[in-house]
Amino acid sequence: MKTILLALCLAAAPAFAEPKTADKGADEHARVELAPSAKAFKQLQIDNPLGDVRVEGYDGTAIQIETHKHAPDEETLARLRVSLVPNPDGTVHIQTMADKNVEAKPVAASAVRIDLIIRAPRDARVDASVIAGKLELVNMDAGGELDTASGPLSVRNVQGEVVTHSVSGAMTLTQVFGSVDAATVSSDVDLDTIGGEKLVASANHGRIAGRRVRARDVELTTTDGKIWLEAEAALRGHLVVSSLHGDVEVHLHRRGAVLLRAHGTKVDLGQLQQQVRAQPNGWSEASIGQGDNPALVEMRSQYGAVAFTWIE
Amino acid sequence: MTCDKTREQLTAYLDGELEGDRGTAVRGHLRTCDACRAMASDEAALRDGLRSLPPLDPPASMWAGVQARLAKEEVAESERPAWRRALARWMPSSPRFGIGMAFVAAVAGVVLVLHHKHEMKRDMVMTTLPHETQAPAPAPAPAPSNADVTAEIAAAPAKTSQDYAQATKELLAAARTESATWSDDQKQAFDAKVGELQAAIDGAAEGRARHKAYRAMLRYLQGAAIRDEVALR
Numbered sequence: 041m042k043t044i045l046l047a048l049c050l051a052a053a054p055a056f057a058e059p060k061t062a063d064k065g066a067d068e069h070a071r072v073e074l075a076p077s078a079k080a081f082k083q084l085q086i087d088n089p090l091g092d093v094r095v096e097g098y099d100g101t102a103i104q105i106e107t108h109k110h111a112p113d114e115e116t117l118a119r120l121r122v123s124l125v126p127n128p129d130g131t132v133h134i135q136t137m138a139d140k141n142v143e144a145k146p147v148a149a150s151a152v153r154i155d156l157i158i159r160a161p162r163d164a165r166v167d168a169s170v171i172a173g174k175l176e177l178v179n180m181d182a183g184g185e186l187d188t189a190s191g192p193l194s195v196r197n198v199q200g201e202v203v204t205h206s207v208s209g210a211m212t213l214t215q216v217f218g219s220v221d222a223a224t225v226s227s228d229v230d231l232d233t234i235g236g237e238k239l240v241a242s243a244n245h246g247r248i249a250g251r252r253v254r255a256r257d258v259e260l261t262t263t264d265g266k267i268w269l270e271a272e273a274a275l276r277g278h279l280v281v282s283s284l285h286g287d288v289e290v291h292l293h294r295r296g297a298v299l300l301r302a303h304g305t306k307v308d309l310g311q312l313q314q315q316v317r318a319q320p321n322g323w324s325e326a327s328i329g330q331g332d333n334p335a336l337v338e339m340r341s342q343y344g345a346v347a348f349t350w351i352e
Numbered sequence: 353m354t355c356d357k358t359r360e361q362l363t364a365y366l367d368g369e370l371e372g373d374r375g376t377a378v379r380g381h382l383r384t385c386d387a388c389r390a391m392a393s394d395e396a397a398l399r400d401g402l403r404s405l406p407p408l409d410p411p412a413s414m415w416a417g418v419q420a421r422l423a424k425e426e427v428a429e430s431e432r433p434a435w436r437r438a439l440a441r442w443m444p445s446s447p448r449f450g451i452g453m454a455f456v457a458a459v460a461g462v463v464l465v466l467h468h469k470h471e472m473k474r475d476m477v478m479t480t481l482p483h484e485t486q487a488p489a490p491a492p493a494p495a496p497s498n499a500d501v502t503a504e505i506a507a508a509p510a511k512t513s514q515d516y517a518q519a520t521k522e523l524l525a526a527a528r529t530e531s532a533t534w535s536d537d538q539k540q541a542f543d544a545k546v547g548e549l550q551a552a553i554d555g556a557a558e559g560r561a562r563h564k565a566y567r568a569m570l571r572y573l574q575g576a577a578i579r580d581e582v583a584l585r
Contacts, residue, residue, distance in 0.1 A: 089505045138501045146500035169560075171508050187560075189512050205567060207515045223567055225519045242574055244519050261574045263523065284526060284578045342530075342578070 066117040068109045074126060075102040081161055082130035086168040090120065090136045091153040092191075093170055097162035097179040103132060106157040116147050120154055134158070165200070175209075177202075183218050201236075210246075220255070228265070247286065262286045266344075270351075273298050273335035280338045287344040290337065293351045297331030301338045304346030311350055353381040358388050366395055509559040516566035523573035530577050542582050545572060 081103055086093055091108075105124065111117035119139040126132045136154040155173070160166070166177055166184035175186050176194045183200025186193055188209040195202055200218040204211055210227045213220060218236040222229050224243045231241065231250040239255035241248050247265035250258075256274040260267050262283045269281055270291040281288050288304065302309060303323045309316055315326045327334065328350065339346045358381045364370050365378045382389045524546070531539055549569040556562040575581035 089508060090501070138505065140500075140502045148499055149501040149504040152501055171505070187563075189508060189515075205563070207512055223570070225515055225570075242571070244523065244570070261578055263526065263574070263578065280579065282579045340579075 065110055065112050066114045068107075068117060070107050072105045072107075072124065073102050074105070074124065074132070076130075077126075078128065079130040081126075081132055081164050083132070083165045083167065084158070084160055085131060085133045086156065086158070086166070087134070088136045088154060088156055088168075088173060089171045090138065090149070090173070091155040091170070092173040092175070093156045093158070093168050094174075094176040095158045095160055095166050095168065095178070095180065095184075097164075097181065098159050099162065100159070101161055103161070103164075104159040105134065108153070108155040108157075110153040112147060112151050115144060116152060119144065120152060122154060122156070273337060275331075275335065276333045277335040278338070279335070281340075282338075283341045283344055285343045286341060287346070288339045288341045289347045289349075290339055291349045291351055292337060294329070295335075297327070297329035297334035299334045299336050300326045300328065300348060301336070302340070302346045302348060304339070304341040304344055306345040308345070308347040310348055312348065353377045355381075355385060355388055358382070358385070359391065362388075362392055362395060366392065509563070513558060513562050513566065516563060516570070520566060520569050520573065523570060523577055527573050527577035527582075530580075531582070534582060538582050542576060 080101060084095065084103070086095070105122075107122050109117060109120045111120060119141055121137050121139060123135045123137070124132065125135075134156065136156070138152065149172075153173075160180070162179065162181040164180070165182040166180060166186070168175055168177070168184065169187040170191050171189045173188075173191045174194070175188050175191055177184055177186060177196075177198055178194075179197050181199045183198060183202045185203040186195070186205070188206045190207060191209045193204055193206055193209050193211045195204065195213045195216055197215045198218070199216075202213065202216050202218055202220050202222075204213070204220075204222045206224045206227060208226045209224070210230075211222055211224055212230045212232075213222060213234065214230075214232040216231075216234050216236065219238040220231070220234055220236055220240065221238075222231075222241040224246055226245040227243065228246045229241050229243050229248045231239070231248070231253060233252040233254075234250065235254045237255065238257045238259075239250075239253060240259045241250075242261040243265055244263040245265065246262065248260050248262055248267045248269075250260065250269040250271065253269060253271035254274070255271075256277040258269070258271060258277075258279040258281070260269060260281045264285045265283070266286040267281050267283055267288045269279070269289070270293075271279060272293045272295050273279055275296055279290070279292075281290055292298065300309065300312065301323050302325075307316075307324050309324065309326060312326045312328065315328070316324045317326065318324055337348075339348060358378055361370060361374070361378050365375060370378060382392055527542070531542065534542070546569070549565070549572060553562060553565040553569060556565045
């Protein structure tokens with residue numbers, strides 16, 4: 041009963057927001073605040089197939105939701121809904137939809153929008169999905185799982201485990217302090233200041249660029265795209281950077297001992313070239329520094345070039 | 353009296369609408385069932401809290417808009433031929449009936465919201481932004497005559513699956529090329545694993561579950577085709 045009423049209220053809220061019909065369509069803005077009752081909000085599940093989602097963490101305990109709707113006319117605007125369903129276990133489900141109305145004239149998905157800006161307690165985990173809209177997660181402490189089809193995906197200043205998927209939406213992850221698993225089919229992945237235990241990223245038709253990567257175990261894989269990585273190797277850490285057709289370039293900051301293995305159509309190990317030991321299987325190896333537990337750096341490209349630079 | 357039956361009647365019970373033995377039965381169940389009693393207690397507390405909220409009135413302009421549309425419709429009605437007015441009285445799908453029903457529905461909706469506002473969650477504070485003058489939104493793309501947003505959204509998961517299927521096909525071909533250097537055992541192990549992952553894809557429901565199964569397949573194929581994980585095993 042409560043959940044139905046909350047959904048009803050959200051659907052009704054825009055009606056009181058006095059939709060404005062402009063020459064080029066109708067718009068509505070509304071804001072809802074939901075405070076916790078018994079349990080703190082622990083997880084947000086957001087599905088917005090109709091537009092953008094931005095989730096910002098803050099120090100409060102309530103969830104604040106701003107909705108921005110756009111449609112070609114008021115009749116279509118009235119079909120756009122946002123439902124908010126809080127569950128007793130601390131999970132909140134936010135879903136947008138367009139009502140099916142067989143009597144209304146058909147309207148294309150590209151002609152309507154619902155954009156959501158959500159401010160949530162920092163320690164809530166966020167699971168969110170969009171289709172073509174932009175998906176952003178900012179200033180959160182419990183990570184999340186984000187999914188887009190073609191919309192760009194952005195994560196900034198987030199702690200905790202972060203999992204991101206997209207088909208063709210570009211990914212940008214900046215200042216993530218937790219394990220990262222980022223997978224895309226045909227877009228680029230940009231990583232900057234990643235400091236968790238594990239970083240796994242893959243792109244079939246796209247490049248991967250990583251700066252200031254300090255994850256202990258790193259696995260970057262592309263099929264066609266280039267990989268560019270600037271990283272620090274942790275003690276006993278593993279950096280495995282692999283491409284089928286793309287070139288691979290790794291710039292490593294000097295920290296302890298490293299065992300370097302490289303394989304490609306062309307291998308350039310820079311200042312370490314003279315220390316290279318050629319292996320019978322076609323790999324080149326070099327050891328750098330002293331220590332019992334060297335980090336392993338493995339770079340390979342089946343049909344591309346491989347280059348390594350040691351940053352003193 | 354079961355828990356389900358009790359919960360169905362809880363709202364009516366708290367509203368004092370259950371009389372006689374029906375009310376007694378719910379009350380009796382609540383005396384013996386902790387879970388239902390807790391639910392009833394929550395519901396009652398919620399109502400108490402929400403009664404203190406200020407009344408939520410629709411803006412006057414909403415009624416002005418409805419009245420203006422009705423007036424316009426009445427003028428149009430008066431200008432119709434008599435035979436069409438007579439026909440319209442017998443055809444509920446006529447515009448006049450539609451407007452009337454829309455008005456009734458709007459009134460019913462507002463009454464429902466106002467009537468139930470005291471039942472809304474106590475700590476939910478809903479505010480609406482003041483009417484804003486906005487920059488014109490980007491011109492919406494023209495809608496294809498036969499496509500609707502609901503159909504497009506419903507078709508999106510299958511489109512994503514198609515994209516994943518295409519990527520799987522490409523990586524599988526790459527892995528087959530790399531498999532020239534594998535032993536027979538390695539090839540068999542690879543085929544068995546691919547079969548298992550494909551079965552998981554086929555068995556998964558369209559949507560997130562299937563996409564997840566495709567990602568597992570892609571990850572395995574990347575390992576096989578690009579990171580030599582089959583050859584090195």
